[in-house]
Amino acid sequence: MTRSKSDLDLHGRSESYFPEAPPDAVAYPETTEEVAQIVSVCARHGLPVIGWGTGTSLEGQAQASSGGIAVDFSRMNRVLEIAQEDMTVRVQPGVTREALNEELRATGLMFPVDPGANASIGGMAATRASGTTAVRYGTMRDNVLALEVVTAAGGILRTGTGARKSSSGYDLTGLFVGSEGTLGLMTELTLRLYGQPEAISAAVCGFETVEQAVQTVIDTIQCGLPMARIELMDTDSVRAVNAYARMDLPEKPHLLLEFHGSPGGVTEQAESFGALAADHGGSGFDWATRTEARTALWTMRHNAYYAILAARPGARAVVTDICVPISKLAQAIEETRADLQEAGVPGPILGHVGDGNFHAVLLVNESDPGELARAKAAAARMVERSLALGGTATGEHGIGVGKLDYMAREHGTGWAMMGAIKAALDPGGIMNPGKLVPPAG
């Protein structure tokens, strides 16, 4: 446990535009039992407990809005057991997705979920994260099979089993995934793994309009092409990554693609995609199977957030994250672009369009409250638009404090039901208070 200023500062920050909110102390447990002890003590004294993975969440989830103890999982970062035949792995929450895949490399297996940041597996589960590969491999909801959890009372609970599926009672694993540390702390996770594909090829393809790119995506999904990745970057995003990563993509909307399968299957997929893209005016479609070319492409994509930030020196980001039925995706993007233009808010758009999910990264000069207000208003309109089109306020980033205001609108009485579940499992309200659920009372 430490109370050093640098530790408190670090754990009070967010990646996004939220003001600092440091905890009163930071703990670095090394075992589940230590976590249980910390939570027990906090329960006795009514002190808030906030889990901390790598602090990359974008809605202020890991900040200590009302003080308390930050439980930093960086020392619980071991890969505990790789079950090769079962294609599962048991890990501690602090391991990052890159470190995990590094350990898996020699086994021929991989864990595909890949938020842009090198986040911790615990933080990813807590925010129900996803990324570029969800279109093929699913989100954390689909890939967490079992958990060990320290409950709000400081008890140790196991959810799920080693079996692939189960009909044994309420899905507690699924309840903790996406709960943002408001119901308990995950101290161990069993994840589903996948075979590293025999063959991989990656591609980019330019379009004259976002509409054409999106129509290509719809056709691709509909005809059942098992895309491993299908990402959109609009012209502004392309401009930003060209500048940041010294790429030379034509300045127009692009799809970034990846195909996984057997060598023959990958070729077949790429050809089928090429034909669909050509139908919608796609140009410059070309695919690469060389590892370096692919790595360069996805590193560029994963750094796109920083590239966009760099496009406006000194700016902070209001990151939006809507997800709509795919039939409404072109409309949602088009209306968003028009709205941002009218509001004068710079906001390059990019996203995991195979899932109907996209982000506008709204760039604001922090010291100008007018700008922040305008960006927040535009972000709110995006959410309204998403809900009106049958979508959600957040496809993958979660609620934290940043999206609390939309919960009643999205869930109606479901939000109160979340509050009732929270009250039942954390009656003292100590687990990450102020996030996700309605204020107690």
Next chain:
Amino acid sequence: MTRSKSDLDLHGRSESYFPEAPPDAVAYPETTEEVAQIVSVCARHGLPVIGWGTGTSLEGQAQASSGGIAVDFSRMNRVLEIAQEDMTVRVQPGVTREALNEELRATGLMFPVDPGANASIGGMAATRASGTTAVRYGTMRDNVLALEVVTAAGGILRTGTGARKSSSGYDLTGLFVGSEGTLGLMTELTLRLYGQPEAISAAVCGFETVEQAVQTVIDTIQCGLPMARIELMDTDSVRAVNAYARMDLPEKPHLLLEFHGSPGGVTEQAESFGALAADHGGSGFDWATRTEARTALWTMRHNAYYAILAARPGARAVVTDICVPISKLAQAIEETRADLQEAGVPGPILGHVGDGNFHAVLLVNESDPGELARAKAAAARMVERSLALGGTATGEHGIGVGKLDYMAREHGTGWAMMGAIKAALDPGGIMNPGKLVPPAG
């Protein structure tokens, strides 16, 4: 609402060995509002409310253990909206999986989850059902995107949105799926659909031992072959279906297989599988692309339960349903066979082995209490074995009353947590009392 004897009798029965437990009345609502009214009245009077789909659940889930009103959804059986581009469908709970696929046929889309019975979608969601295709397309957990629910207080709640994924708060949809009507009644479901595969081929393959068949399954899954179906039938099961469906499979363990994909992909998959099977002594492997041959094969598989029942005229079934990590599957099956043999309980084995899930259908002469007791004891040992091997008491059939006794053992303090959630969402304890959760205390 009716109280006719035939209605009460029908809704007091179970497909399995449980004694009758009729409700006090049966309602046949036609709208969500009617369901809400029924539940409101029951809430006011503290009367039990039990949902009823098609009554095919195997653990007594739909029986009225403590009387009350059975809410039969057979008149809420419409397909409300097929969203072609989004590949989703909104249905009422009473539609059966076959009726749904009939309506989908012309669209090129399909809903793959297929328990052996022609169950209702509501019942399937409530039991978190799966079937032969879960290995490729997932279970009800993976394929229910959104719900309309009548809560225990008689309110109407919507969970989820039209988006493919979301990080917006607790996963209420996932909480209701698998809750067996103990938290509320589902009055509308949005399901994920899939494109009907361009090409399909089906196959059977015989093995000398179950062990060899299972090792073939493990290799198949590990090397990433996207099997659409991979089912095991042991020698006794093969004998039963040969007699019942006039098949002439060699009397040895068999795998039943299906491949979905492009014409080239399906051929490639079948060839890869054939090579793996040959490595493990598989014989008679042959694949058919003719629709009639495939239909005959899967009709036979879906009727296997009745074929096994018919193998012992007059018998009832104690159906078991364990699911283990796939690395433990051969051991689990082998030990089960040896145990049943020693106990003198006839119990053909078959299962969804790609998921590690299998059933021994224990045949008992109902009028011999000794037999029932021996079968139940053997079923209990199967569960013990499954849990010891890191598996679950039920892969797909659920808890109902039949598996209540194993909940504490499988979930530890998690079972109490389920009770706490139940108490929070149904404080009056009117929703399907006596099932799934601990007795209210």
